[in-house]
Amino acid sequence: MITEYVHSDSVEEAYGLLTSLGSRARLMGGGTDLSLHPPTEVDTLIDLSRASLGGISRDDGAITIGATATLTEMLEYEPLGSVWSGVVHAMLRRVASPLHRNAASIGGHLARGRLSDVVPVMLAIDASVRFYDGAPRQMPLGEFYATRRNRRPLVVTGVEIPVDGGRAAFRKFARTTYDLAILNVACGVRFEDAVVSSARIVVGERPSLAVELGDASEVLVGQPFDEASIVRAARVARDTVDVRSDPRGSAEYRRHLTEVLVRRCLLEVTP
Amino acid sequence: MNLTVNGAAFDVEVKASESLLDLLRRLGFKGVKNGCDNGDCGACAVLIDGRAVTSCDYPAPAAADTSILTVEGLGTEGELHPIQAAFLDAGGVQCGFCTPGMLISAYELLNRVSEPSEDEIREALRGNLCRCTGYVKPVEAISIAAARMREATGG
Numbered sequence: 001m002i003t004e005y006v007h008s009d010s011v012e013e014a015y016g017l018l019t020s021l022g023s024r025a026r027l028m029g030g031g032t033d034l035s036l037h038p039p040t041e042v043d044t045l046i047d048l049s050r051a052s053l054g055g056i057s058r059d060d061g062a063i064t065i066g067a068t069a070t071l072t073e074m075l076e077y078e079p080l081g082s083v084w085s086g087v088v089h090a091m092l093r094r095v096a097s098p099l100h101r102n103a104a105s106i107g108g109h110l111a112r113g114r115l116s117d118v119v120p121v122m123l124a125i126d127a128s129v130r131f132y133d134g135a136p137r138q139m140p141l142g143e144f145y146a147t148r149r150n151r152r153p154l155v156v157t158g159v160e161i162p163v164d165g166g167r168a169a170f171r172k173f174a175r176t177t178y179d180l181a182i183l184n185v186a187c188g189v190r191f192e193d194a195v196v197s198s199a200r201i202v203v204g205e206r207p208s209l210a211v212e213l214g215d216a217s218e219v220l221v222g223q224p225f226d227e228a229s230i231v232r233a234a235r236v237a238r239d240t241v242d243v244r245s246d247p248r249g250s251a252e253y254r255r256h257l258t259e260v261l262v263r264r265c266l267l268e269v270t271p
Numbered sequence: 272m273n274l275t276v277n278g279a280a281f282d283v284e285v286k287a288s289e290s291l292l293d294l295l296r297r298l299g300f301k302g303v304k305n306g307c308d309n310g311d312c313g314a315c316a317v318l319i320d321g322r323a324v325t326s327c328d329y330p331a332p333a334a335a336d337t338s339i340l341t342v343e344g345l346g347t348e349g350e351l352h353p354i355q356a357a358f359l360d361a362g363g364v365q366c367g368f369c370t371p372g373m374l375i376s377a378y379e380l381l382n383r384v385s386e387p388s389e390d391e392i393r394e395a396l397r398g399n400l401c402r403c404t405g406y407v408k409p410v411e412a413i414s415i416a417a418a419r420m421r422e423a424t425g426g
Contacts, residue, residue, distance in 0.1 A: 005287035005332040028330075035290065035330045036310055045287070047333055072322070097398025099313050099376065102322040103329060178397065 002035075004044040008051050011132045015155050017046055027155060029068055029108030032100050033115070053107065053157055056080070062160045064130075067107025071095060071118070074106060083161065084125045084188060085269070087168035091121045091186070094172060107156045113145060113209045117184055120204035121170050122159060123212060124186035130158040145209055166190030166198070169268035171261040172205075175248075181205045182249040185261040189220065189269050196220045201233065201266075203258055206243045215240045216262065225270060234263035272335040276300060277344030291317070291326040291334050295341060302342035302371045306400070313399035316372035317341050323379040325398070342371035345378060353423070354378060354416040363412035365403035373399045377413045385421055389414070 008014035018025055025044040028034050034045065053067040056077045063080055071092050074080055081089040095101060095117050109118040110129055119141075127141045133154040141159070144150050165188065172184035183205050190198045199220040204210030216237035223229045238259035243251045273282050276298065285294055292315045295303045303326060306314030310328035317326045318340040345352040354377050357363070364370050373396060380387055380395035387395070392413045396406065 002288040005330060007332075007335070028333075031330050031333060032310060032325075032328050036328045045330065047330075049333065070322075093394075097313065098379075098395060099316055099323055099325045099398035100310065103324045 002038055002043060002045055005047065006044065007047045007049070011051050011053065011155050011157060014046050014048060014051055015132055015134065015153070017044075018153050018155070022153075027111065029105030029111070030070060030103035031108075032104045033108065033112065048107070048155070051155075058163070061164065062162055064158055064160050065106050066158045067110075067130075067156050068105050069107075071101035071104050071106065072098065075101065079163075080161075083163045084165040084168040087121055087125065087170050087186070087188075088161070091117050091170040094170075094177070097178065106159055110141070110159060111150065111156045113150060114205075114207070115180055116204065116210070117170070117172055117181060120184055120186040120202040120210040121168070122161070123202045123210055124170075124188035124200045125165055125168050126162050126188065126200070128160045129156060130160065131156050142212055145211075167269045167271060169265045171265045171268075173257050173261060180248065183243075183254050183257040183261060184210075185258070185265045186210075187262070187265040187269050189225065189266070191225065191271065194224055196223055196225050196229075199233075201237055201262055203237065203241050203262070205248075206241065206254060207246045207248065208242070208244065211242070213237050213240055213262075220266075227267075230263060230266040230270075233266060234259045237262040272332065274334050274336065275338040277340060285331040287330075287332060289331040291319075291329040291331045291339075294331040294334070295326060295339070300341045300343055304368055304371055306368065306372075311400065312369070313372040313376065314369050316375040316399065318375060318379060321379070321382070323375050340375070340378075342374050345374060352378075353419045354381065354413065357412040357416035357419065358409065361408050361412035361415055363404065363409040369399055369401040369403075373401070373409055377409075377416065380413070381417055381420060385417060387413070387417055 026042045028045045028047050055066045058079045075092050109116045129141045129144045130138045131154045168188040170186045172181040174181045186202045188200045199217040201213045201216045216233045219233040241258045243254035245251045304314035306312035308327045315326045319337050376395050392410050
């Protein structure tokens with residue numbers, strides 16, 4: 001039961017509250033998820049909307065999005081629509097509805113990780129997360145989750161997307177266009193001449209946190225990007241993905257979806 | 272905390288766990304409908320500082336010092352807003368429960384886009400569930416409202 005609601009004026013103050021209250025407190029971005037489903041042990045919400053974490057900017061190397069920027073603000077920021085084949089905007093248009101995108105924040109998505117179409121795309125396009133845990137830090141988003149750093153007390157302050165990216169695509173499968181995905185897939189591929197120089201195939205809503213399928217990605221690297229290697233990578237994805245059953249879909253169904261969505265996603269990436 | 276609703280200032284006590292939906296209804300704005308209380312149906316949509324959001328999953332304390340527009344603030348006494356009038360003229364209202372949320376979503380859309388395509392209208396209504404109309408009449412209504420509003424402003 002939420003009994004305290006605090007507006008924090010700075011990242012440092014929010015972090016201080018978080019460390020002193022421990023598991024009783026949660027940081028809040030847009031609140032679309034947290035206000036409806038606060039964990040039972042939580043009695044304090046720390047609202048970050050006044051902590052000066054908003055805004056989106058671009059420099060030579062990256063687009064930087066502040067943690068409290070909403071999904072709508074990301075959609076309205078045109079430079080985000082032109083990097084990585086416009087995958088960020090294409091994905092955001094398929095997230096919930098404008099009513100939610102006007103409130104939901106990028107920081108909330110990254111901090112929660114699960115139940116998100118945003119996270120797999122960010123993983124596929126080499127995004128880095130910025131956070132504060134007594135000092136400002138930055139690390140690749142994949143490492144942030146893989147090392148379980150996201151489970152430690154910290155304030156997500158933003159995300160950085162490299163603009164010198166390759167091509168990318170996103171696919172999701174849901175019962176209705178408006179529902180949470182049964183499975184989603186994002187792919188980011190860089191090319192040198194006609195050969196793949198790097199690839200990330202990411203699967204989310206397995207239903208666990210999105211992960212990169214390293215073995216499937218490796219199938220593509222150093223090869224020409226043709227249908228044969230795409231089909232091979234999709235099969236490896238199917239055979240290596242770690243999936244579970246939940247009310248949204250069975251493990252078997254998710255394994256099947258993985259192959260289909262990875263193949264379609266990669267075909268869309270083809271230059 | 273302080274907030275403005277439809278141009279009127281309020282100074283209210285709110286509970287930490289209260290939703291903006293519950294607060295607004297408590298203040299008498301019963302046009303804000305509680306359809307699902309789960310962020311799904313859009314019947315509770317209001318504008319907060321010009322952005323349409325679902326108020327059931329918006330904490331009331333987060334609305335401190337904001338300006339809110341509910342369906343009651345769209346028209347004036349005795350005169351409907353062009354979007355409301357168009358919904359009546361086009362038959363966009365059946366049971367009416369989703370209508371306040373649809374009007375709010377349409378209002379935000381027409382603030383941004385004066386001549387929306389059908390796709391843009393449908394995208395704007397994506398978060399407003401309606402079980403009666405099948406959306407055809409509401410979409411027509413918004414298109415009619417947009418045309419009338421352009422005419423009225425000479426655009």
